[in-house]
Amino acid sequence: MHAPWLSLSIWIPILAGLAAMATGGDRNAPVARAIALLGAVAGFLVTIPLYTGFDASTSAMQFVESAPWIPRFNVNYHLGVDGISVLFVLLNSFVTVLVVVAGWEVIRSRVSQYMAAFLIMSGLLNGVFSALDGALFYVFFESTLIPMYLVIGVWGGPNRVYAALKFFLFTLLGSLLLLVGFLYLYGKSGGSFAILDWHGVPLAREAQVALFLAFFAAFSVKVPMWPVHTWLPDAHVEAPTGGSAVLAAIMLKLGAYGFVRFSLPILPDASHVLSGFMIALSLVAVAYIGLVALVQEDMKKLIAYSSISHMGFVTLGFFIFNAYGVEGALVQMISHGFVSAALFLCVGVMYDRMHSRMISDYGGVVNTMPKFAAFMMLFAMANCGLPATSGFVGEFLVIMGAMKFNFWIAFIAATTLVFGAAYTLWMYKRVIFGPVANDHVAALEDINGREFAVLGLLAIAVLGMGLYPAPLTEVMHVSVENLLKHVAAGKL
Amino acid sequence: MSEYVLPPLLVAYPEIWLLAMACVVLVVDLYLPEALRRTVVYWLSLGTVGGCAVLTVIAVQATGGQPAHTFNDMFVADLMSHTLKFLSYVAVAACFVYSRRYLADRDMLRGEYFVLALFALLGMRVMISASHLLTLYLGLELMSLCLYSMVALNRDSGVATEAAMKYFVLGALASGVLLYGMSMLYGATGTLYLEEMAQLIAAGAANKVVLVFGLVFVVAGLAFKLGVVPFHMWIPDVYDGAPNAMTLLIGTAPKLAAFAMAMRLLVNGLAELAVDWQQMLLLMAVASMALGNFAAIAQSNIKRMLAYSTISHMGFMLLGLLAGVVGGNLLSAPNAWSAAMFYSIVYVLMSLGAFGMVLALSRSGFEADQIADYRGLNQRAPWLAFLMLLLMFSLAGIPPTVGFYAKLAVLDAAIKADQLWLAVFAVMMSLIGAFYYLRVVKVMYFDEPAAGVAPVEAGLDLRVVLSANGLAVLALGIVPGPLMALCLAAIQGVYPLGR
Numbered sequence: 001m002h003a004p005w006l007s008l009s010i011w012i013p014i015l016a017g018l019a020a021m022a023t024g025g026d027r028n029a030p031v032a033r034a035i036a037l038l039g040a041v042a043g044f045l046v047t048i049p050l051y052t053g054f055d056a057s058t059s060a061m062q063f064v065e066s067a068p069w070i071p072r073f074n075v076n077y078h079l080g081v082d083g084i085s086v087l088f089v090l091l092n093s094f095v096t097v098l099v100v101v102a103g104w105e106v107i108r109s110r111v112s113q114y115m116a117a118f119l120i121m122s123g124l125l126n127g128v129f130s131a132l133d134g135a136l137f138y139v140f141f142e143s144t145l146i147p148m149y150l151v152i153g154v155w156g157g158p159n160r161v162y163a164a165l166k167f168f169l170f171t172l173l174g175s176l177l178l179l180v181g182f183l184y185l186y187g188k189s190g191g192s193f194a195i196l197d198w199h200g201v202p203l204a205r206e207a208q209v210a211l212f213l214a215f216f217a218a219f220s221v222k223v224p225m226w227p228v229h230t231w232l233p234d235a236h237v238e239a240p241t242g243g244s245a246v247l248a249a250i251m252l253k254l255g256a257y258g259f260v261r262f263s264l265p266i267l268p269d270a271s272h273v274l275s276g277f278m279i280a281l282s283l284v285a286v287a288y289i290g291l292v293a294l295v296q297e298d299m300k301k302l303i304a305y306s307s308i309s310h311m312g313f314v315t316l317g318f319f320i321f322n323a324y325g326v327e328g329a330l331v332q333m334i335s336h337g338f339v340s341a342a343l344f345l346c347v348g349v350m351y352d353r354m355h356s357r358m359i360s361d362y363g364g365v366v367n368t369m370p371k372f373a374a375f376m377m378l379f380a381m382a383n384c385g386l387p388a389t390s391g392f393v394g395e396f397l398v399i400m401g402a403m404k405f406n407f408w409i410a411f412i413a414a415t416t417l418v419f420g421a422a423y424t425l426w427m428y429k430r431v432i433f434g435p436v437a438n439d440h441v442a443a444l445e446d447i448n449g450r451e452f453a454v455l456g457l458l459a460i461a462v463l464g465m466g467l468y469p470a471p472l473t474e475v476m477h478v479s480v481e482n483l484l485k486h487v488a489a490g491k492l
Numbered sequence: 493m494s495e496y497v498l499p500p501l502l503v504a505y506p507e508i509w510l511l512a513m514a515c516v517v518l519v520v521d522l523y524l525p526e527a528l529r530r531t532v533v534y535w536l537s538l539g540t541v542g543g544c545a546v547l548t549v550i551a552v553q554a555t556g557g558q559p560a561h562t563f564n565d566m567f568v569a570d571l572m573s574h575t576l577k578f579l580s581y582v583a584v585a586a587c588f589v590y591s592r593r594y595l596a597d598r599d600m601l602r603g604e605y606f607v608l609a610l611f612a613l614l615g616m617r618v619m620i621s622a623s624h625l626l627t628l629y630l631g632l633e634l635m636s637l638c639l640y641s642m643v644a645l646n647r648d649s650g651v652a653t654e655a656a657m658k659y660f661v662l663g664a665l666a667s668g669v670l671l672y673g674m675s676m677l678y679g680a681t682g683t684l685y686l687e688e689m690a691q692l693i694a695a696g697a698a699n700k701v702v703l704v705f706g707l708v709f710v711v712a713g714l715a716f717k718l719g720v721v722p723f724h725m726w727i728p729d730v731y732d733g734a735p736n737a738m739t740l741l742i743g744t745a746p747k748l749a750a751f752a753m754a755m756r757l758l759v760n761g762l763a764e765l766a767v768d769w770q771q772m773l774l775l776m777a778v779a780s781m782a783l784g785n786f787a788a789i790a791q792s793n794i795k796r797m798l799a800y801s802t803i804s805h806m807g808f809m810l811l812g813l814l815a816g817v818v819g820g821n822l823l824s825a826p827n828a829w830s831a832a833m834f835y836s837i838v839y840v841l842m843s844l845g846a847f848g849m850v851l852a853l854s855r856s857g858f859e860a861d862q863i864a865d866y867r868g869l870n871q872r873a874p875w876l877a878f879l880m881l882l883l884m885f886s887l888a889g890i891p892p893t894v895g896f897y898a899k900l901a902v903l904d905a906a907i908k909a910d911q912l913w914l915a916v917f918a919v920m921m922s923l924i925g926a927f928y929y930l931r932v933v934k935v936m937y938f939d940e941p942a943a944g945v946a947p948v949e950a951g952l953d954l955r956v957v958l959s960a961n962g963l964a965v966l967a968l969g970i971v972p973g974p975l976m977a978l979c980l981a982a983i984q985g986v987y988p989l990g991r
Contacts, residue, residue, distance in 0.1 A: 070897075070972055072977055113870075138891070143890070146881075149930070154870075180912070180919055183907045
């Protein structure tokens with residue numbers, strides 16, 4: 001018998017968030033911050049046993065908790081993780097700590113609500129990754145919209161109202177179709193919401209394709225895949241730094257996670273039928289969006305497009321149906337979680353000083369902020385997929401998987417190495433190098449201890465994953481093999 | 493000459509108590525000095541409703557939730573009626589608390605308000621417990637007449653008088669239509685007892701053409717009371733024109749009574765014609781969801797917005813009612829109907845809170861009925877803004893609030909009834925609905941408050957009840973199981989599986 005680590009990782013942040021919210025106005029902001037940090041750190045600590053106690057030799061769900069929740073619909077409070085999901089719970093709890101620290105002095109108005117929103121969101125996101133019941137998953141999945149909507153809308157930039165609404169409605173459109181799909185499966189499976197039961201439900205090809213499209217509506221918007229990605233640049237640009245970091249690092253992963261947890265195992269035949277479609281969309285994201293990123297003038301927008309392009313790699317990895325591809329995609333998801341969060345936090349560091357995200361307002365930052373420039377260099381390299389950084393491992397594995405599948409697909413996918421390097425390094429060059437561009441840049445101060453700590457932790461993660469990825473791939477290996485076996489067998 | 497036997501009145505004690513107390517309130521109000529009147533009448537009315545709740549609990553314990561008849565079988569008390577009645581007490585009591593200050597500020601906190609509200613409550617409960625067409629009609633008219641006059645309680649307001657006039661004329665018309673339909677049913681079956689009518693129809697002893705002809709009128713009258721398209725015209729005007737306190741009362745508990753009326757007429761009486769009324773409900777549900785949601789987008793007045801949202805929610809509720817009929821039989825009906833009942837209860841809870849918020853922000857000389865009046869509420873009154881946030885997300889059907897489960901239950905019923913496209917249509921409409929609820933959240937959280945806005949004056953009693961109401965929306969969202977189970981048991985009491 002184990003302690004309910006998963007429940008703790010969900011409810012500690014949520015309760016801490018509520019406690020932070022209860023501190024009320026900005027007079028008590030220090031208390032709210034302290035509670036938030038305490039909650040975030042405690043929330044991270046309780047996820048560590050999930051990794052240390054994880055048995056990588058089985059694909060079964062671990063740390064399972066189950067209790068009846070809504071008997072009328074046979075819905076259970078059923079939690080558990082396997083090699084695919086466990087890492088995301090850790091990633092999410094880790095990023096939450098960083099986001100709380102990163103917003104420490106930067107957020108000055110309605111601090112308690114800001115901290116509460118992020119902590120509650122963190123708990124809900126852990127719930128999404130560990131839910132083994134379809135209804136429970138959906139509740140967590142859709143609940144996360146509420147705090148993110150508020151984060152973008154309250155603490156965001158000038159066009160925040162538009163961005164927040166677009167984010168909410170785009171995602172809601174998809175997830176409502178997902179709900180109809182879930183209810184259909186609930187009926188088909190004879191009244192069960194258990195995801196593992198759904199894996200075994202026999203479904204005809206037409207039904208599978210219809211369900212696949214319903215799931216696709218929800219998950220592709222979340223990933224986001226081309227052409228339903230248009231909400232993302234808006235949301236990223238307007239969101240506060242912390243919001244962008246969580247959005248890129250965790251929320252985008254919900255969509256990709258949905259594909260591995262639902263679409264592939266529940267609808268294996270439809271996945272095969274539509275794999276060409278999925279691969280095509282992924283390649284468009286990788287190549288075309290990479291080019292779009294090249295011409296951006298706003299740093300946040302550039303990173304947003306780069307996220308779409310990198311997530312294209314993830315969906316590509318899933319739909320070439322081999323172990324390299326799927327594992328590479330999962331590693332890429334984790335890596336992108338760290339790298340995109342780091343890059344958004346870097347932009348945040350500069351934005352806090354200059355109040356501009358335009359590349360043209362910068363130049364020669366290295367002269368005044370050398371420590372910062374070094375960190376950003378590392379993250380920029382990781383974004384290009386340089387060997388020895390985490391970005392390399394995932395992309396390399398996916399390209400290898402694609403090569404086994406089809407040379408030309410691998411070829412197009414590999415162009416990302418070129419485009420990615422081009423837009424990232426060109427941005428880096430224009431912002432960091434060169435002569436000091438203006439008086440504002442000349443007056444910049446280098447990062448303080450708090451910022452150093454945040455970026456330092458991320459740098460360790462990025463390098464560690466790049467140099468020695470085995471601990472990650474070992475955890476997921478058996479689960480991925482099992483998934484692929486299931487997908488290959490099909491249901492027809 | 494046969495001896496008169498007193499019927500077993502225990503199950504009707506709550507109604508008898510309410511009738512007696514309403515008369516007491518009326519008399520007490522006349523003889524009390526001005527200074528005491530308001531307070532005494534207020535507490536007396538609340539006590540009356542509380543007493544009803546106690547008597548209902550006693551009645552449930554005495555009958556064990558089994559159906560019990562009295563008054564020559566014209567009055568039935570079963571688990572559904574107990575449940576709906578209990579919730580109608582909660583709703584009316586909350587209305588009293590929310591409205592007190594508002595009415596006092598406008599010199600409307602008089603005995604008339606309470607007496608009319610109590611009689612309206614009595615009317616609803618007679619409807620809820622009706623097992624005879626006459627009882628049903630009497631209850632309906634008692635409720636409606638009280639509500640008409642309450643809308644016009646503020647005699648000097650032109651808008652309110654106009655709203656009352658519209659409500660009365662259209663309501664009377666609808667009652668007439670309903671009555672005409674009932675007379676057809678009587679003509680075809682020769683009985684006014686709903687159970688007996690059902691048996692006669694099942695035995696094939698009635699002329700189908702006459703029955704269906706009557707059914708059309710009955711459904712039309714019902715649709716008016718529910719406020720679904722195409723009988724929805726009165727809703728926006730009455731909601732908007734009536735004083736906020738009356739809108740609160742009209743928009744909440746009567747929906748429970750209207751649901752009960754639908755169950756009694758369509759299920760208890762006319763279940764055999766389910767295939768026929770299913771088609772009518774289908775059209776009305778689709779039209780209501782579409783019109784309600786689209787029209788609500790264009791509103792800048794929150795009462796009108798909520799009025800259109802009511803129309804769309806009632807359309808959603810009808811979806812549950814009509815999904816009981818699968819391929820011409822009613823085997824899985826209790827599931828679907830209990831979803832509709834759950835939806836009605838949840839809707840009443842949500843609209844109670846939403847209109848309560850309008851009252852909380854109103855003050856003397858200020859109605860808080862424009863959406864713009866909510867600007868920056870998060871900075872002026874964070875707790876109230878948070879409650880409104882919960883209510884709006886619940887109305888939009890976003891988890892973890894209870895509105896989501898209401899939607900889930902109804903959609904599940906629709907999908908089980910092979911109405912997959914209807915379910916897809918419904919979720920698309922609720923996406924459109926999300927837009928205008930989100931706009932209210934946007935106004936409260938993202939906008940800055942207008943300069944020089946007076947602070948919120950809501951009293952402590954209102955804040956406490958409103959908090960309980962808002963948190964109930966969240967708490968029921970986290971633990972929806974028991975209420976769902978209760979609804980299922982209640983519906984099975986009305987319509988046992990496999991009858």
